[in-house]
Amino acid sequence: MTNRQSHTPAEPPRRTDARLNRERLVAAAREVFAEAGPGASLNEIARRAGVGPGTLYRHFPNRSALLTAVLADRIETLRAEAEQLLTSPNADDALDQWLRAFLTHARVNQGMGSALLVESVGELGFDCHRRILDMASDLLARAQRHGTARADLTADDVLQLVIGIALSTAHSKQAGQPERLLDLVLDAVHGAPRRSE
Template identity: 70%
Template sequence: MTTGRDRATQRLRRADARLNRERLVTAAHEVFTEAGPEASLNEIARRAGVGPGTLYRHFPNRQTLLTAVLGDRIEALCEQAEKLRTSDSADDALRHWLGAFLAHARAHHGMGSALMVNDPGVPGPDCHQLILNAAAGLLTRAQHQGAARADLTADDLVRLITGIALSTPHHEDTEQADRLLALVLDAVYAPPRRGG
């Protein structure tokens, strides 16, 4: 028979486990951002203030940890897109979100690539589809208001922003990514050229 004390102990253990998981994801985000997807898992555990055994209980391998970190960040981007969909200006909302997506993609593109190369079967959210859905919601709204070209697709935008992220390393011209994003935005808002 389970006593009240046993239930309280179980609740405390579950709360500790949740807190440890949150600490591990936060530390992993920092370490992966600094050192890339091959960063030391022991360093992640150290920064989270837990032992390696605790890390492996929550995340049995590197891919599950990468998935958790990316899933957490993608969820934040999608929540931001949802909030922006209610703003007054559809073009400002799209511009703001594309800037946030570019910052995310520049910081995390190595993680996404590592997941696809190492083990595409790791369970977790379909991050690419979540991003496409977020972009589609904002783009469609901008198109309905006449603020964006009707011939663009969410996939077009995601590929363009991803291309900017992959081609602009952080250590080089720090303003280049913003200039390229501005060019993309000019194209988003410009009417398509007629064939002649």
């Protein structure tokens, strides 16, 4: 009796190349948009990805489609980090680390940050604001359950503060200012609420 082994069919070479090209384009776009903003040269993105402009336009027919792919990729990165941090033994450190990552993402993608706050499904197929709010809510609630974060705060409060730092320091010449401002916010997050006089 002949033993037959079941093999998963290999991905066709053409499909593999297309997938890899798309991944290279998104990675290059993240880098170029971070350096030059959402109006960056698409030809430069294609060049850094090691493909021709025609390949870029086959995957992304316009700038909006490419920006959408980069935003989706960025949100997935944040989601994966939040999921990992939810298993961290220190709830405070987990929240702080994720908010630092969120600040970095918001700052290096100037011009796209407003999309994080738009409560609309749009081209991504999901609500960016809601997904990010859910990540922050899980991490903040965990710190609040441990009694290490103020109970009167909401995740939306904290996100608005971090977005405010990103926007207000977009053109700051002071080294380390965004991080210092975030430290002040984190001190408030983990401090006792103040009573109004």
